[in-house]
Amino acid sequence: MTTDLERPPVSARYTVWQLVRYMLALGTWGFGGPVALVGYMYRDLVERRGWISESDYKEGLALAQLMPGPLAAQLSIYLGFVHHGLIGATVVGLAFVLPSFFMVVALGAAYVAYGGIGWMQAVFYGVGAAVIGIIAMSAYKLTTKSIGKDKLLWAIFLISAAVTVITKSEVVWVFLGAGVLVWLWRAPPKFGRSLNSFAAPVAAWLTLDAIDWHKLGQIGAYFAYAGTFVFGSGLAIVPFLYGGVVKEYAWLTDRQFVDAVAVAMITPGPVVITTGFIGYLVGGFWGAVVAALATFVPCYLFTVIPAPYFKKYGKRPAIVAFVDGVTAAAIGAITGAVIVIGQRSITDWITAALALVTVAVLWRFKKFPEPVIVLTAALLGLLLHPMLSHS
Template sequence: MNTPENTPALPRYSLWQIVRYMLALGTWGFGGPVALVGYMYRDLVEKRGWITEGDYKEGMALAQLMPGPLAAQLAIYLGYVHYRVLGATLVGIAFVLPSFLMVVAIGAAYAAFGGIGWMQAVFYGVGASVIGIIAMSAYKLTTKNIGKDKLLWAIFAVSAAVTVVTKSEVIWIFLGAGVLVWLLRAPPKWLARGQANSIAAPLAAFFAIDNLDWHKLGQLGAYFAYAGSFVFGSGLAIVPFLYGGVVQEYHWLNDRQFVDAVAVAMITPGPVVITTGFIGYLVSGFWGATVAAAATFIPCYLFTILPAPYFKKHGKRPGIVAFVDGVTAAAIGAITGAVVVIGQRSISDVATAALALITVAVLWRFKKLPEPVVVAVAAIAGLVLYPLSHA
């Protein structure tokens, strides 16, 4: 018999409401994975109260531990929280579909007119503004989840430093942080008794993907499924990985085309790894875009919904809570470090530095100002300032 203590809380929202939210976020959510996970926290945890702090932290931990794009996996997990596999599936599609359609349209224009010269000017402004948006998201996550906890601050600092130095997110930092906090704050009984029983905690075992020797669509599907299965963290990590395969190994694109593909992903809303759809379009048209995008996101979908029931069932145990706290601190540190890494690439002169600082100041002062408005103004500023600074 269920009691009030063990009866799951009914959701405060409908399945359609969260699907509609993710569709809107995929349409207007600029800033890449760091900003997107910040928007989800602000909107779904702080403003609406649809998702609890604990469920959000579990989703962040799972997204960091599993390979694939961070923001998409977190969105899928949040869809799973109350509506299980159907919610995860519909939310995942809603989150990715808008940006996919955008990059296909841009890919068609790119192929028809031979390059996107004006995009450099737009990205000049948008890229700098996005740094301000990401910085504000990182600040909110840090103050809310770490507080005055010295151990979590130490983990945060190490993770941020490693991210800045290596320019990528290191999975062993997340795992090590989780284990450290678990052992220090909720040590298992076998450890207290001095026993050496092994603990089985499988995370994922679905990495093996054959590099099929088919026509070009087969190659695209195999390569991008491989990329989606082995790259941890976010678009920050997958970009150099894609460069090695797309440009250097398969020679599908040249350097200029690849840079343009990354720019397309950065100035369109939604997950940064949707650049795979743009690349697929340049290689093999609409079906190339479809195969490349699907192959990238299907692994991250599976790596989210398969372990999700175990996170939901066992996530409230003290050892799991401590582990998740450690992983979350490391994840936020990596996000903060990513601000520095991306900033080094996007802030190139006084004008871009000023745009980033102005964005922070505006978002600090006007907390309800929609980010798309900020991004639109930054794009216009880029169109004006870029010719002046590159005259």
């Protein structure tokens, strides 16, 4: 008997290895954190290459927002699953995460060997500002493409953005509430069969609560807990990690934790890879491996287990309405995250100018390579930050 996970997917216009190569490149050069990364995936895989359909992308984004764990990593896993099943989800997810993992391990080794990385703050001074411009453009494209002129979706978008700005986090109940609201508005259930079909995938997601990560040891148990119960993008895990790593276990000092977050922000790939850097500082190379695995394995399971149900039921009017509502809330949260991150990265007129120039360049030159912008901003940061700090 063939299970949903083993059933052959529909034919694709690309091979799994083409998608793996793309994710390796995105994991190597994709700066900007989760907001920018999901925008890159939309631009490259939906708009430019046409490998992924608009509906599949929206389903993946909705699932990534509903499930705990890092947003961009879960979206990459789902996109791997769309046409290539469980194997595609596994190799594509690994391809996305591994480049940044090796980078943070190398930086962790340098950090331990040389007693901190002073230039990191200077680099982030420039890169952080440029990244705000990049993710602002990504949020703009997602908003105009996915929400259109639908007044209900615009209301959800604005409320979700406001909640994100006020709470400085992404609230899963906003996504769920938005999905249910649009579902009830557009395709109210005829109580009975349709309600049961809607509940089926939700019931399947909840079975993951029984997974026991405590066998991985203290580091593994803590980071598995973080990966299992923190909702929202990779940025949402940062305050959660601070409470455990600094306050509860005292594995790192405040300064070391700030440096760990800076490492995640100045390296490409998912922000959550900061767990690899923290793991290295706490337990060396194997500490990094255990911390990264413990963080990403839950998000992998939370994606591939409900994915077949999303594919099976995703075209029904009730599910389409639910996904549209969640997508509107997700894009609102992404837009709100631009403001939250901007408050931390835009600290003076120089960083404000860098962000505005980045937006102007990307607006004028649609295919301008973001790595060039990030590298230029990093060099400007190295040049200007020491001068400003001594003035």
